[in-house]
Amino acid sequence: MKLALASLAAIAVVAPAFAEGNVELGAAYSHFDADGANLDALTARGTYFFNPHVGVEGEASIGIGDDDVGAANVELDNSLAAFGVVQMPVAERVDLFARAGYATSEYNVDVPGVGGASGDDDGFAYGVGGKVFLNDKFGLxxxxTRYEGDDTDADVISVGGVMKF
Structure with a gap:
């Protein structure tokens, strides 16, 4: 019953935002350079804009590629982040943005003959980017983004699509 009520409340809040066109959903390929380990991920994002320039964004990434660093095999299990976003249109269908927030990532490390371990790393994250809309709804x-974790820092480059609702 609580889940049903929470779902109805979420729909009541989200439906007007979709109707106003303040929501963007996207999917992307992301490349993490995490202290020398080059890791690949699929990323999903959702952004809600309070006005044309200020919003909040959540993202989730799932690792799809690992890397060998010395004798160790390193893989990204997942990464979750929440950001405040500021954007500025620079042309009719081109926006530049900056974002800052908090991120947490889980990594797995396996050394043959020794064993494996997993751990998480979290901290401040910030970045810049751009969007080019090909029509009124869809863009690239x-x-x-720089992730400054407790133990591991990562530079992430992400390229994908975005849809306005």
């Missing part, structure tokens, strides 16, 4: 997005 690219961004660069």
């Amino acid at each position: 997005r690219a961004d660069v």
Whole structure:
């Protein structure tokens, strides 16, 4: 019953935002350079804009590629992040944006003959990017984000599509 009530409340809040065109959903390929390990991920994002320039964004990434660093095999399990976003249109269908927030990532490390371990890393994240809309609803997005974790830092380049609702 609580889940049903929470779902109805979420629909009541989200439906007007979709009707106003303040929501963007996107999917992307992301490349993580995490202290020398080059990791690949699929990323999903959702952004809600309070006005044309200020919004909040959530993103989730799932690792799809691993890397060998020395004798160790490193893979990204997942990454979750929440950002405040500021954007500025620079042309009719081109927006530039900056974002800052908090991110957490889970990594797995396996050393043959020794064993494996997993751990998480979280901290401040910030980045910049741009969007080019091909029509009123669909566009391309690219961004660069720096994740400054407790133990591991990562530079992430992401390229994908975005849809306005």
